[in-house]
Structure formats: C-alpha cells, structure tokens
Amino acid sequence: MLLAPEDFCYLWRMPLRILLFLLACVMCAFPLHAENFPQEEQKAYLEACTGGNVRLQPYCNCTLSELQKRMSVEEYHALSKLPQDDVINDAKFNASVSACSYYFR
Numbered sequence: 001m002l003l004a005p006e007d008f009c010y011l012w013r014m015p016l017r018i019l020l021f022l023l024a025c026v027m028c029a030f031p032l033h034a035e036n037f038p039q040e041e042q043k044a045y046l047e048a049c050t051g052g053n054v055r056l057q058p059y060c061n062c063t064l065s066e067l068q069k070r071m072s073v074e075e076y077h078a079l080s081k082l083p084q085d086d087v088i089n090d091a092k093f094n095a096s097v098s099a100c101s102y103y104f105r
Helices: 005-012 015-029 039-050 054-070 073-080 084-088 091-099
Strands: none
Touching: 039 054, 054 091, 073 091, 084 091
C-alpha cells in the first residue's frame, strides 16, 4: 500500500517524528565517537595527566571521557605521537580540556 503525498505531510507533523529528526540533525552536527580507548592507554593517559596528584583524578577522568567522545582510537594514536605544542593546538583536544575546565573554577 503506497502513501499519498498528503499522508507524508500528516506523518511529518507528528511530534515524535519531529523530535527524532531534530535529534538526528544534532547528532550529525556533533558526532560522538564514544569509542573507548584500550585499557592500557587509558591507564597511561590518566597516570600522565595526574602526575601522581590524586586531586587531579576527577579532572583527568573528565578529559579522558571527553577525548573518547570526540576522537577515534586512530585519531588519539596520531595525536599521541605529535609534539606537545601540536597537541595543545589540536581543536578536539582543546574542546575536551575546555569541557572539563569547571574543575578549576
């Protein structure tokens, strides 16, 4: 059974469909990788980030979580091979650090 053009207009006006459409638009505009880095790399990152200072653990956990949302494992590997100045200037790294800056307010 085919739908007539007016049926599509009716379906499009349904609130749930609009909500799903907007959600899809947002997800496309802000893609999240949500891919966990390998456990040993997470541990190495957290150790380097905290530098042995236990009080930095919540901040470092936050930045790790944000990095995992914004970067694929391959991007993280490439970033980890760059000089520190290039890492600091990376947009995704900066966004991850900025997202966790509330720990220092």
